[in-house]
Amino acid sequence: MRYGARRWLIGLGVVAVAGGSVLGQAGVAGAATAGAATAGAAAARSVAAARSAPAAGGFLRLGSHGPAVKALQRRLTALHYYLGKIDGKFGWYTMEAVWAFKEVQFGERRPPKPNIVGSLMQRQLKHPKWPRAHRPHGGGWRVEVNKNLEVLVVYKHGKITLISHVSTAAYNRPDGSGWVTPNGRYRAQEYVAGPVHDSEFGGYMYNPVFFIGRSYAIHGMPNPTSTFAWDGVPLNPASHGCVRVPMDVSVVFHNYVRIGFAHGTPIYIFGRND
Numbered sequence: 001m002r003y004g005a006r007r008w009l010i011g012l013g014v015v016a017v018a019g020g021s022v023l024g025q026a027g028v029a030g031a032a033t034a035g036a037a038t039a040g041a042a043a044a045r046s047v048a049a050a051r052s053a054p055a056a057g058g059f060l061r062l063g064s065h066g067p068a069v070k071a072l073q074r075r076l077t078a079l080h081y082y083l084g085k086i087d088g089k090f091g092w093y094t095m096e097a098v099w100a101f102k103e104v105q106f107g108e109r110r111p112p113k114p115n116i117v118g119s120l121m122q123r124q125l126k127h128p129k130w131p132r133a134h135r136p137h138g139g140g141w142r143v144e145v146n147k148n149l150e151v152l153v154v155y156k157h158g159k160i161t162l163i164s165h166v167s168t169a170a171y172n173r174p175d176g177s178g179w180v181t182p183n184g185r186y187r188a189q190e191y192v193a194g195p196v197h198d199s200e201f202g203g204y205m206y207n208p209v210f211f212i213g214r215s216y217a218i219h220g221m222p223n224p225t226s227t228f229a230w231d232g233v234p235l236n237p238a239s240h241g242c243v244r245v246p247m248d249v250s251v252v253f254h255n256y257v258r259i260g261f262a263h264g265t266p267i268y269i270f271g272r273n274d
Contacts, residue, residue, distance in 0.1 A: 060117040064090040072117060075125050076101060081163050084248045092223040092232075096246045099235055100165035103149045104131050114235055115227060131163060135268050143188070143218075143257060145243055147181060147271025150235075152218070152245065154256045162256050167221075167244040170237040171274050173230060179240045180273045186211035187264035188218075191254040201240050207250040208242075209257065211267050218243040218267070220250025243269070 060069060069090045076082035076097045084093035095115065102111035105124045131153045134144045140158040145151075147168045154162040168181035188209050195204035196219075206220035221244045224232025233244045245253065257265035 058118065060090055061115055062090055062092070062095050069094070072125075073097075079125075079128055079163070080160055083162075083252060093246055093248045096165045096233060100151055100163055101125070101128070103151050103165065104163065105129050107149065109148060109150050109237075110235060130160065134270055138185075138268055139266050141258065141265050143265060143267040145181075145218075145267065145269040145271075147183075147237070147269065147273070149271075150237065152243065156256070162249070162253075164245050164249045165233065165235075166218075167233045167236070167238045168269075168271075169239050169241045169273065170230075173238070173240070181239065181241050181243060181269060182212070182216070183269050183271070186216075186267045186269070187261070188254075188257040188259050188267060189261045189264050190214075191259045205242065206247060207254065209254055209259070216242055218245060218250075218253060220245055220247040222247060237274075 060072060065088055067088060070086055070088035072090075073082055073084070073086045073088070073094060076094070077086065079101070081101050082094065082097040084091070084097070098117060098121070099111075099114055101124070102114055102121065103109065105121075105128065106112065131144075131146070131151060133153075133155070134146065135142065138144075141156045142154075144153045144155070145166060145168070146153070150166050150168065152162075152164045152166045153160060169179040171177060171179055173179060188211060190210045192208055192210075195206050196208050197203075198205055200215075205217055206222075208217035208219035210217040219242055221232050223246075224234040226234070228234055228236050230238045232238075233246050238244070259265075
């Protein structure tokens with residue numbers, strides 16, 4: 001079992017999901033065993049925690065809160081998906097990390113039931129698939145943006161250090177057609193802290209790391225208004241060409257790469273445009 005997995009299982013198990021939770025099953029068995037005082041106490045604690053962490057329909061979702069959410073956040077952090085606060089509150093940062101995890105596990109841009117954490121995702125969190133490297137010989141320190149999945153992966157010394165959901169260009173948007181996030185090999189050329197006004201399309205790019213002049217960047221956006229939207233970093237491609245990342249990722253992304261026009265970390269962008 002990977003580092004942190006046992007702690008995660010104990011925490012996530014306090015909320016029963018479809019098919020039953022690991023801790024819930026263990027607690028019931030322990031309570032039925034004569035003289036198993038410690039197991040009985042654990043079961044009692046799990047019941048109390050379940051009452052404090054409501055989960056509609058047995059699932060964790062946007063708006064859930066409590067120990068089970070905190071355990072989920074810890075597990076996603078250990079797997080390099082989550083950079084937000086481990087506070088037990090299922091907000092948009094947790095939601096976007098769940099999207100990234102499901103995109104990788106299912107190998108789909110729109111995975112099934114993207115907005116809930118149920119028994120299937122609980123099993124996947126225990127034995128996760130890792131993103132498949134697109135350019136394994138493209139340098140030990142690199143960024144890969146997979147438009148087929150809408151996922152960004154940072155490698156350093158050949159090891160994954162960050163996985164994030166992204167929203168790349170939507171070829172057709174309400175304000176026009178033809179938008180593309182260009183495939184190719186680039187570099188993390190320049191980083192600008194804070195909001196940068198987008199003179200062409202309006203609004204702001206937050207903490208952009210530019211890879212083509214001052215036109216294309218990996219940058220943060222505020223929370224989307226819904227799962228599928230044109231603002232924020234929704235589940236669907238929605239940008240005019242840049243690579244949008246959640247705000248919690250944008251605040252630290254520049255620390256995961258080397259910035260520079262000549263020696264910046266390579267950024268590989270690949271996948272379909274639609």
